[in-house]
Amino acid sequence: MKHISSSIEISEMEAGVPERHEKEEMQNKATVEALYRALFGQGQTDTVANMLAGDLEWWFHGPPQCQHMMRVLTGETAHNNGFRFEPRSVTAIGECVIAEGWEGKAYWVHVWTVKNGHITQFREYFNTWLVVRDLRSQRWENRLDNMTLWQSQPRDLYRRSLPGLVLAI
Numbered sequence: 001m002k003h004i005s006s007s008i009e010i011s012e013m014e015a016g017v018p019e020r021h022e023k024e025e026m027q028n029k030a031t032v033e034a035l036y037r038a039l040f041g042q043g044q045t046d047t048v049a050n051m052l053a054g055d056l057e058w059w060f061h062g063p064p065q066c067q068h069m070m071r072v073l074t075g076e077t078a079h080n081n082g083f084r085f086e087p088r089s090v091t092a093i094g095e096c097v098i099a100e101g102w103e104g105k106a107y108w109v110h111v112w113t114v115k116n117g118h119i120t121q122f123r124e125y126f127n128t129w130l131v132v133r134d135l136r137s138q139r140w141e142n143r144l145d146n147m148t149l150w151q152s153q154p155r156d157l158y159r160r161s162l163p164g165l166v167l168a169i
Helices: 002-041 045-051 068-074
Strands: 052-061 089-093 096-103 106-115 118-126 129-133 148-151 164-168
Touching: 002 045, 002 089, 002 096, 002 106, 002 118, 045 052, 052 068, 068 118, 089 148, 106 129
Parallel strands: 052 118, 129 164
Antiparallel strands: 089 096, 096 106, 106 118, 129 148
């Protein structure tokens, strides 16, 4: 009988795991959405500074003149004076939050890593087609079906050719 109750307890714990991950993803998404609002809606640089880890890891892919977010976060460019990031979609996948948008002819994707409510890593892609894939070990039966977690959806891709990258998480 003890074995059955242990199995039930394990099943109950496992059932709560997706809910916990979903809650964490919702919190991570809310953190990134709050960052965009604070940065570009209200210009609350102190709020933004409190959201970012002091040792923020930064990656960039695109033309050097397009490092707009770096300029805003470092204070080189005022939040209301230059390129304006308005996400068209925001998606959370575990600790990663992916924001996608465009301004004029520039298409961009931001991938933020959020841990314990703080942004610890930032990847910025400009005019780049991005595919996010899950390369964690999985059962072989599910491997091919579940590898792609997210992919770029630029509105005018059919008219343009963009370099492509795969982000493995």
